[in-house]
Amino acid sequence: MQTGKSFFKRKKQEIGVSLNTIQKKAVLHTEGPLLLLASPGSGKTTTIIMRIGYLIEVKGVEPARIKAVTFSNASANDMKERFQRFFPELPSVDFSTIHSLAFEVVRKYFRRKGVSYQIIEGDNPSGINKKILLRNLYKSLNQEPITDDQLDELTTYISFVKNKLIPDNKWGTVKCEVPKALEILQEYEKYKKHGTSNLLVDYDDMLTIAYHALQGDEDILASYQSRYDYVLTDESQDTSLVQHYIVKKLVEKHQNLCVVADDDQSIYGWRAAEPQYLMDFKNAYPTAQVLKMEQNYRSSSDIVNAANQFIKQNKNRYDKNMFTKNVSHKPIEIKMLADYQYQANYLVEKIQRLERYKEVAILFRNHSSSILLVDAFDRAKIPFYIKDSNNRFFSHWIVQDILNFMRLAFDNTRVDIFERVYAKFDLYLTKHQVGKLRNGPRELSVFDHLMEMDELKDWQLTKIKKIKDIYRKMTLRTPRHVIRTIRDDFGYEKVLKKMCKELGFKMETFLETLYSLEQIGESTNNLIEFANRIKHLDALMKASRFNKGENAVTLSTLHSSKGLEFDTVFMVDLVQGVIPAKEAQDQEEEVRLFYVGMTRARYHLELLAYREKYGKAVKPSMFVLNVQNILHPNEDVLHKPETFKVKKRKAPVNPNAIKDEAVIKVGLKIEHRAFGQGIITNLDEDQMEIQFSKETKQLSVSACLERGLIEAV
Ligand code: ATP
Ligand code: MG
Numbered sequence: 001m002q003t004g005k006s007f008f009k010r011k012k013q014e015i016g017v018s019l020n021t022i023q024k025k026a027v028l029h030t031e032g033p034l035l036l037l038a039s040p041g042s043g044k045t046t047t048i049i050m051r052i053g054y055l056i057e058v059k060g061v062e063p064a065r066i067k068a069v070t071f072s073n074a075s076a077n078d079m080k081e082r083f084q085r086f087f088p089e090l091p092s093v094d095f096s097t098i099h100s101l102a103f104e105v106v107r108k109y110f111r112r113k114g115v116s117y118q119i120i121e122g123d124n125p126s127g128i129n130k131k132i133l134l135r136n137l138y139k140s141l142n143q144e145p146i147t148d149d150q151l152d153e154l155t156t157y158i159s160f161v162k163n164k165l166i167p168d169n170k171w172g173t174v175k176c177e178v179p180k181a182l183e184i185l186q187e188y189e190k191y192k193k194h195g196t197s198n199l200l201v202d203y204d205d206m207l208t209i210a211y212h213a214l215q216g217d218e219d220i221l222a223s224y225q226s227r228y229d230y231v232l233t234d235e236s237q238d239t240s241l242v243q244h245y246i247v248k249k250l251v252e253k254h255q256n257l258c259v260v261a262d263d264d265q266s267i268y269g270w271r272a273a274e275p276q277y278l279m280d281f282k283n284a285y286p287t288a289q290v291l292k293m294e295q296n297y298r299s300s301s302d303i304v305n306a307a308n309q310f311i312k313q314n315k316n317r318y319d320k321n322m323f324t325k326n327v328s329h330k331p332i333e334i335k336m337l338a339d340y341q342y343q344a345n346y347l348v349e350k351i352q353r354l355e356r357y358k359e360v361a362i363l364f365r366n367h368s369s370s371i372l373l374v375d376a377f378d379r380a381k382i383p384f385y386i387k388d389s390n391n392r393f394f395s396h397w398i399v400q401d402i403l404n405f406m407r408l409a410f411d412n413t414r415v416d417i418f419e420r421v422y423a424k425f426d427l428y429l430t431k432h433q434v435g436k437l438r439n440g441p442r443e444l445s446v447f448d449h450l451m452e453m454d455e456l457k458d459w460q461l462t463k464i465k466k467i468k469d470i471y472r473k474m475t476l477r478t479p480r481h482v483i484r485t486i487r488d489d490f491g492y493e494k495v496l497k498k499m500c501k502e503l504g505f506k507m508e509t510f511l512e513t514l515y516s517l518e519q520i521g522e523s524t525n526n527l528i529e530f531a532n533r534i535k536h537l538d539a540l541m542k543a544s545r546f547n548k549g550e551n552a553v554t555l556s557t558l559h560s561s562k563g564l565e566f567d568t569v570f571m572v573d574l575v576q577g578v579i580p581a582k583e584a585q586d587q588e589e590e591v592r593l594f595y596v597g598m599t600r601a602r603y604h605l606e607l608l609a610y611r612e613k614y615g616k617a618v619k620p621s622m623f624v625l626n627v628q629n630i631l632h633p634n635e636d637v638l639h640k641p642e643t644f645k646v647k648k649r650k651a652p653v654n655p656n657a658i659k660d661e662a663v664i665k666v667g668l669k670i671e672h673r674a675f676g677q678g679i680i681t682n683l684d685e686d687q688m689e690i691q692f693s694k695e696t697k698q699l700s701v702s703a704c705l706e707r708g709l710i711e712a713v
Contacts, residue, residue: 002058004028011050015086019043019050022293026258027051030059030230033251033285035278036260039322040307040599041298044260045079045563048232051258053087055230067228068095069247071235074387075563079234098233098243099203101250102210106201109213109220117199120192130155130202137187141180147505148392154178156271158185162204163240163272165211179504207242214249225253232258235563237266238273248284255285263318264311267559267593269586279318296322296599298565300329303605307598309630310623314588332598333606334628336620338703340573340613341519344376347570350606351382351553359567361554363597365579367391368512369572370555374541375520377553385547386555394538398496398513403534405486406527409474412445425467426491427460447471463491479521479530487514515614558597569601574609574621594623611700615674617687657708664688664701670710672699677713 002010004024012018019027026036026047038044052068055061070076076095083093110117120130134154138146146154157176160166166174168189172182192200201209213220231251233239236259239247251257259278266275281288296304304324311317337343347362354360362373370386371393377384393399404421408414415437422434433453440449447468451461470489474482487493493514500507520537524530544555554566558579571594573579580590598605607627609620654673658664668680675692682689686701704710 007058023047027054033255033288034258035281035290038293041296042293049086063091063093065229066093067231069098069233102206105210117201120200137184150178159204160272211246230256234260236261237263237275238268240272241274244277265596269589296324302328306630311595329603335608337610340610344372348376348380357553358551361566362570363558364572371516383552385552386544418446424495426494480518483518558593567602568604570606571597572608574624576619579621611703617698617700654708656711669713671713673709
């Protein structure tokens with residue numbers, strides 16, 4: 001008969017993990033509720049795995065009687081793998097998300113009740129789909145299409161009210177920027193219940209229905225309560241109220257619940273995570289034992305000490321003091337690049353020197369950060385893995401617009417292609433006029449045909465002629481030049497601005513997409529290469545999720561990096577507005593997100609910011625400044641930008657460029673290498689405002705001087 005002692009000893013020999021006193025205590029405390037509140041890297045997940053092994057090996061519990069609840073399908077897989085590594089001889093345990101448990105309950109409940117239902121999540125083109133439903137409702141209530149961002153916000157709002165179990169008469173009290181969000185939700189609920197012969201069910205409904213089934217149906221409750229003898233939940237700081245309630249019902253009889261959490265890593269408040277529930281854990285489970293673990297086994301002392309100080313800026317938290325016995329390895333590095341455009345190549349140069357790509361992660365706040373990284377990594381032949389690669393970039397209509405504009409350069413008789421972009425030329429052509437093109441002679445260019453129509457105004461004719469002229473030489477131009485021409489001379493950017501004004505799109509996002517395309521275009525010589533490159537990157541991005549387990553660099557959002565660890569972590573795009581996000585409602589949650597990122601690294605952590613992006617000055621993230629302050633309290637290292645130059649694109653040195661900061665004054669007339677002549681109209685520390693003939697720009701003084709971009713006129 002094995003005892004706890006012999007179990008721990010044997011596992012130490014087999015896998016080299018020797019649990020500390022508290023970890024052992026958590027493993028041995030199998031009966032009754034237990035809350036394990038612990039720091040990152042303190043072995044929470046390790047303890048859960050060991051506890052499951054202990055239950056099976058020492059206490060003789062049937063694996064099927066154990067339920068381990070994970071945060072996402074990805075973390076369920078990670079945990080399964082870890083369990084297999086720790087206990088290769090044992091059959092697997094049920095590691096799954098609370099949603100999949102809820103779905104089982106719902107299925108059983110509806111079968112018993114004879115309710116016919118349909119799941120409306122996922123990309124099921126033949127069935128009814130949640131997103132399409134919401135799009136349609138938005139359109140019929142607001143008379144315009146919903147944007148992808150608005151749709152995200154709307155689904156978040158719906159998830160939020162459902163997960164918090166907010167009654168329908170209070171839905172209006174939850175803030176949502178989407179026009180008529182409340183009405184849309186009400187209509188959506190009505191339609192799901194009465195719109196078709198089936199009851200329509202989304203993921204959020206699964207949770208609420210499962211909860212009501214467990215609450216109201218004695219038989220269902222009894223069957224699930226007797227199904228598992230031990231329940232464990234990891235990453236519980238991101239469990240929502242309805243999810244906590246489901247778990248509570250599940251363990252009501254035996255109370256054998258082990259909840260593992262770190263309130264400092266709660267990053268899903270916007271999706272109704274309820275970390276407060278853990279703070280009040282004893283209200284729900286009066287007999288609960290609460291254990292704290294603060295020793296970090298993952299990271300070097302450099303990282304642990306800085307992260308521990310960093311998180312203390314938050315007020316609303318359980319006070320913990322993360323520490324480590326690990327030695328110092330290498331100081332955290334902060335890099336301040338002169339310009340965003342260097343970031344991807346900087347990473348390439350750095351990572352190429354490393355061998356074990358698998359042990360490297362690049363973490364960012366927004367999915368969009370991955371596009372140019374993918375482009376640069378592919379060119380450098382660095383393999384990468386993206387867990388969550390359902391990226392919208394390449395299928396975005398702006399990308400399709402640009403490709404269609406370009407297609408016309410090869411054949412301007414293609415009415416079908418012209419029809420797709422005619423409204424984007426800022427020409428005010430009517431559908432009727434464009435329809436007439438269909439009847440024209442097939443070999444006639446659409447532009448010549450348009451110019452033959454009598455009904456067009458003079459200004460339209462002049463512009464069409466200009467466009468036709470531009471098209472004549474377009475195939476000879478570089479993709480970057482062509483995109484510029486489309487933006488400025490075709491009037492595409494003007495059209496986009498109008499759309500933003502009318503439909504509530506964000507121009508910033510559009511510009512970002514266009515700039516990214518220009519950047520991708522940099523490495524291609526002509527339009528055909530460009531189109532192929534886009535196709536290639538799209539496919540590569542989609543395929544990258546199959547690189548899991550390969551020797552590939554991980555590209556991940558900060559959110560998806562939860563629970564993972566890597567030898568080397570680069571956190572990128574660390575500028576104000578990205579993190580903390582401009583629209584962030586909860587500043588402390590932004591701090592926690594940054595903290596999650598920092599604590600993923602074992603040995604080396606590097607933070608990357610820059611001073612300028614697409615000709616605009618940007619500020620480094622205040623969190624980078626915080627870390628900077630922690631590391632070097634009295635030094636202003638950040639003020640000196642790191643000048644990482646890409647050899648290929650090194651600009652010729654201008655001997656007349658201003659080098660002395662003292663020369664920069666309001667009123668000074670200058671010439672900027674890229675933007676032409678202008679006058680400095682405002683100066684605020686490192687930022688200067690320059691009025692150029694067409695526009696005003698905010699530029700970084702140090703970046704301009706460093707790179708010799710401006711001279712006095
Ligand atoms: P996170 O909060 O990021 O999810 P965690 O608390 O779940 O972290 P684990 O992932 O379980 O932490 O462990 C972090 C690292 O520390 C792992 O590499 C694990 O093997 C190691 N570790 C955990 N406990 C011990 C221990 N007692 N002795 C040595 N190494 C340990
Ligand atoms: Mg963990």
